[in-house]
Amino acid sequence: MKILLLCSGGDAPGMNRFIYDIYKEFQNETYYAAAGFDGLINGRIYPLKKVVKEEDKNKAGVVIKTSRCPEFKEKKYFKVGMENAKKFDFVVICGGNGSERGAKELYENGVKTLFVPGTIDNDVADNYYSIGFSTAVKECVYAVQNVMPSIESMNRSCLFEIMGRECSQIATKTAKIVKADYVAKDKIEYEKIVDAILRKHEKGKSATILIRENLEDIEKVAKTLNKMLGIDIVKFHIVGRTQRGGAPTKEELEMADKFAAATIKAIKKGQAGRVLANKILKVEIKDFI
Ligand code: F6P
Numbered sequence: 001m002k003i004l005l006l007c008s009g010g011d012a013p014g015m016n017r018f019i020y021d022i023y024k025e026f027q028n029e030t031y032y033a034a035a036g037f038d039g040l041i042n043g044r045i046y047p048l049k050k051v052v053k054e055e056d057k058n059k060a061g062v063v064i065k066t067s068r069c070p071e072f073k074e075k076k077y078f079k080v081g082m083e084n085a086k087k088f089d090f091v092v093i094c095g096g097n098g099s100e101r102g103a104k105e106l107y108e109n110g111v112k113t114l115f116v117p118g119t120i121d122n123d124v125a126d127n128y129y130s131i132g133f134s135t136a137v138k139e140c141v142y143a144v145q146n147v148m149p150s151i152e153s154m155n156r157s158c159l160f161e162i163m164g165r166e167c168s169q170i171a172t173k174t175a176k177i178v179k180a181d182y183v184a185k186d187k188i189e190y191e192k193i194v195d196a197i198l199r200k201h202e203k204g205k206s207a208t209i210l211i212r213e214n215l216e217d218i219e220k221v222a223k224t225l226n227k228m229l230g231i232d233i234v235k236f237h238i239v240g241r242t243q244r245g246g247a248p249t250k251e252e253l254e255m256a257d258k259f260a261a262a263t264i265k266a267i268k269k270g271q272a273g274r275v276l277a278n279k280i281l282k283v284e285i286k287d288f289i
Contacts (some may be wrong), residue, residue: 001029002163003267004088005048008036008095008102009068012118012132013060013248015094016258021046021260025266028230031088036095037069040081048263053106056254060135062243072102090267093197094118094131104288112272115248115288123167127284129277130183131259133170134251136163136243140174143284146209151235157207158278159225159236161242161268162216170243171212181207188215194228201233258283 001027005016021032030048033039051063063114071077082105085091090112093103096119117130124130140162151158162171168185175183181196200207211218215289218236225234248256255277262275262283273285 001026001090001091001267002029002046002088003065003090003092004033004040005030005092006033006036006040006094007062007066008093009066009119011062011066011132011244012120013135013161013207013244013246014131015062015066015118015253016056016113016257017248017253018094018116018118018131018260019048019062019064019262020054020258021051021103023052024264025260028245028246030261032064033084033268035065035067037072037081038067038101039065041069041071041077041083043084045084056076058248060248068098078105082109082111082177085113089111090114090272092116092263096121096130097125100124103274107272107288112270113288114263114266114272114275114285116275117265119276120287121164121167122169123165124276125274125289126221127273127280127282129255131252131256132244133173134249134255136170137173137177139242139246140170140210140239140247141177142246144174144178144180145238147237148206148208151205155201155204155206156180156235157205157209159163159209159211159218159222159234161211161213161236161238161240163213163239163241166214168212171210175210178208180210183210185212186215186217188221190224190228193225196210197225197229197234205234255281255283 003231034044108115116123120132
């Protein structure tokens, strides 16, 4: 059997573990397309044994590399990628929403494809956990824990910008864990943030405000709030790529193992589809929709 593995979109902690597990099971039967669909189009396809190393299995990052590849949506490039994919008995694609669309296209064109959710954003439809989410939340919690002592020492409040593209799951989960004073999921409600800050400052305390990225420029938000408050006490901190580069949590490694086990099972049964986590985080295969 010949199995092709590729990761696409943003890297997500836990992807390396997933790759390692698949390699351990199928060894010389496994290949990878370097940097995702880009490698598939350009024929950069190599044996997985070239890059998989035991010591990377618990680390963030992606040994087979990943990329965003808008060209794959264009007919002429898709056709080349598809021809390369057809040389394999199975193609396993780990990524987010965009990668799922690519996986579905391949499947509909006769490629036996398995899609595995791998994105910190946790925004894959019908899926309760995507590889990377737990670590991204952990990094946001750490950021709050590491920044707030300094903020509190100077009687300030802080805005934390949280990655997640258009999805607020990382921000929401973090807010629950750290008991944030306000979380902006889809819009920034200035009056409410000012109220949250004032409530805290009246008691001599500091407010923790989480803002999902891609809403407004965080520096401008802080400036506006300071103007509204009439005093320069609001600082901001962008959590940024530590959310992707942080060491995978134990839950991450466990979930990556679960996704790998379900993928291996599906390959052995000859079953294509979406490898999804349900509400109780059991991983099962569903049809492409
Ligand atoms: O999709 C994962 C993600 O980290 C998003 O949260 C973020 O908006 C985006 O990728 C950043 O992408 P890039 O690393 O390509 O700038």
